[in-house]
Amino acid sequence: MTEQFLSLNNINKRYAGVQALQSVDFDIDKGEIHCLVGENGSGKSTLIKIISGVVQPDEGAIITIDGEQLQDYQAIDAIHKGIEVIYQDLSLFPNLTVAENIALGEIIAAGHKFIQWKEIEQIATHAMGKIKANLPLDELVENISLADQQLVAICRALTHEVRLVIMDEPTTALTRKEVDALFSVVQDLQSKGISVMFVSHKLDEVFEIAESITILRDGAKVGTFPCKELDNEKMVMLMTGKKLEYARFKGELQSGTALFEVRGLSKSGNFKDVNLKLYPGEILGITGLLGSGRTEFAQAIFGLNPAASGEILLEGKPTELNNVQDAIGLGIAYVPENRLVQGLVMQQSVGKNLVITILKNLLNSAGLISQDKMKGSIDECIKSLTIKVPSADSPVQTLSGGNQQRVVLAKWIATQPKILILDGPTVGVDVAAKGAIHDIVRGLAAQGVGIIIISDELSEVYHNCTRVFVMHKGRFVGEFQTEKTSEDEIKDFIAQSR
Numbered sequence: 352m353t354e355q356f357l358s359l360n361n362i363n364k365r366y367a368g369v370q371a372l373q374s375v376d377f378d379i380d381k382g383e384i385h386c387l388v389g390e391n392g393s394g395k396s397t398l399i400k401i402i403s404g405v406v407q408p409d410e411g412a413i414i415t416i417d418g419e420q421l422q423d424y425q426a427i428d429a430i431h432k433g434i435e436v437i438y439q440d441l442s443l444f445p446n447l448t449v450a451e452n453i454a455l456g457e458i459i460a461a462g463h464k465f466i467q468w469k470e471i472e473q474i475a476t477h478a479m480g481k482i483k484a485n486l487p488l489d490e491l492v493e494n495i496s497l498a499d500q501q502l503v504a505i506c507r508a509l510t511h512e513v514r515l516v517i518m519d520e521p522t523t524a525l526t527r528k529e530v531d532a533l534f535s536v537v538q539d540l541q542s543k544g545i546s547v548m549f550v551s552h553k554l555d556e557v558f559e560i561a562e563s564i565t566i567l568r569d570g571a572k573v574g575t576f577p578c579k580e581l582d583n584e585k586m587v588m589l590m591t592g593k594k595l596e597y598a599r600f601k602g603e604l605q606s607g608t609a610l611f612e613v614r615g616l617s618k619s620g621n622f623k624d625v626n627l628k629l630y631p632g633e634i635l636g637i638t639g640l641l642g643s644g645r646t647e648f649a650q651a652i653f654g655l656n657p658a659a660s661g662e663i664l665l666e667g668k669p670t671e672l673n674n675v676q677d678a679i680g681l682g683i684a685y686v687p688e689n690r691l692v693q694g695l696v697m698q699q700s701v702g703k704n705l706v707i708t709i710l711k712n713l714l715n716s717a718g719l720i721s722q723d724k725m726k727g728s729i730d731e732c733i734k735s736l737t738i739k740v741p742s743a744d745s746p747v748q749t750l751s752g753g754n755q756q757r758v759v760l761a762k763w764i765a766t767q768p769k770i771l772i773l774d775g776p777t778v779g780v781d782v783a784a785k786g787a788i789h790d791i792v793r794g795l796a797a798q799g800v801g802i803i804i805i806s807d808e809l810s811e812v813y814h815n816c817t818r819v820f821v822m823h824k825g826r827f828v829g830e831f832q833t834e835k836t837s838e839d840e841i842k843d844f845i846a847q848s849r
């Protein structure tokens with residue numbers, strides 16, 4: 352017999368111009384693993400913020416936790432009820448140690464006047480013991496891997512009497528092995544009767560771990576389903592109202608002078624002896640596990656992390672590429688992996704973020720910024736990437752995560768690059784938007800842009816690229832023509848090179 356832990360009824364939330372949630376009901380049982388899915392902007396993060404008391408729902412909501420109906424529900428009530436949220440940015444202090452990050456909140460909450468190392472150590476060790484984690488207690492958090500940082504955030508949650516752990520997109524930056532480890536932690540929590548709720552755009556992972564799945568569309572609940580009743584196709588249909596088709600990109604193999612070429616590019620500790628030719632209108636894929644040197648290589652050809660040796664040629668001519676200015680001057684654009692940090696000014700409007708890279712194209716004959724041109728460009732960007740935003744003047748931080756990603760992409764596409772490097776172009780983006788972004792990339796290729804897609808999602812590079820390179824420990828260890836190879840062959844190759 353399962354018992355209910357939390358029950359929300361009639362949740363509405365309206366922001367200026369947007370109905371983020373509309374009469375949503377949501378329940379979670381004790382010890383249940385419940386996933387929340389939906390397209391970008393469908394209201395997932397808003398629902399989480401309401402459960403954690405950070406955001407208040409509009410009038411008429413009924414919130415019941417552990418059998419008690421709560422009035423004027425606030426963040427402090429959520430904490431008292433044992434609800435802990437782990438946000439995507441983890442909210443850790445990078446310059447404090449692992450133990451301090453885990454224990455300090457608890458010590459401060461208990462109102463202790465003196466803080467003793469022994470006590471910090473005890474609390475941290477105890478919390479880690481609950482999930483059998485083994486982290487270096489006196490290492491600074493900034494020095495440990497992202498996966499370990501996530502464990503720190505989970506352990507911090509476990510210092511209290513926790514009943515429900517909520518994770519907003521916990522796996523976007525994790526490798527497959529780290530995801531496995533996280534899932535075993537989730538199952539461990541479940542076995543202790545703790546409920547776990549999480550949001551993910553990686554549908555395979557949702558099927559792997561969830562018992563129930565709640566689907567949101569445009570702020571309304573489509574339904575809650577036992578995992579067994581859904582498959583990929585059904586779920587996408589319920590999320591988007593459309594059927595998803597994944598057609599393969601067909602580009603022609605070319606020869607002769609490449610648009611862009613690197614020969615023997617090396618940098619010790621990063622990548623070694625990389626050779627690659629990119630032709631106009633070609634989409635090339637680079638895949639490999641996180642930590643294989645893909646991002647370091649991409650940053651090298653964008654001048655962020657210049658190579659120590661090797662040659663770079665543009666249209667057959669040897670070229671210097673020592674900094675970002677060189678790269679931009681050569682018509683190279685780079686959309687970084689960690690784009691929320693590197694790509695956007697969060698407080699600024701969507702419009703300003705979009706035009707920042709193309710300001711000089713917007714000058715009129717008097718050398719002033721043409722407001723008309725600017726407005727035209729902004730409107731075009733928003734339309735072409737279907738960015739869901741009430742107005743171009745809204746600050747970027749009010750957009751949902753996936754829509755923020757689109758702003759960064761749009762911004763670089765607007766520079767009309769000759770060569771476009773996309774590092775994880777659809778991380779955190781919903782299935783329908785993924786397709787839209789792939790279509791845009793293909794459209795750019797059709798106009799002659801040379802494109803490199805770096806992704807750990809094999810199906811993404813397989814379906815969109817003419818050739819796929821597999822990177823491992825800083826080297827290109829395999830090259831495949833997608834027309835002549837099956838996705839499984841490449842998958843097996845990657846598994847063997849681990």
Ligand SMILES: Nc1ncnc2c1ncn2[C@@H]1O[C@H](COP(=O)(O)OP(=O)(O)OP(=O)(O)O)[C@@H](O)[C@H]1O
Nearest residue numbers: 366371391392393394395396397749750751752753
């Ligand atoms: N503080 C805010 N001010 C105005 N609008 C907001 C605010 N927070 C969220 N919204 C809007 O509410 C809607 C739902 O956003 P939410 O962040 O809940 O989506 P999401 O399902 O988490 O999407 P994603 O998958 O992209 O993270 C979006 O249209 C968003 O722009």
Ligand SMILES: [Mg+2]
Nearest residue numbers: 395396751752
């Ligand atoms: Mg979100």
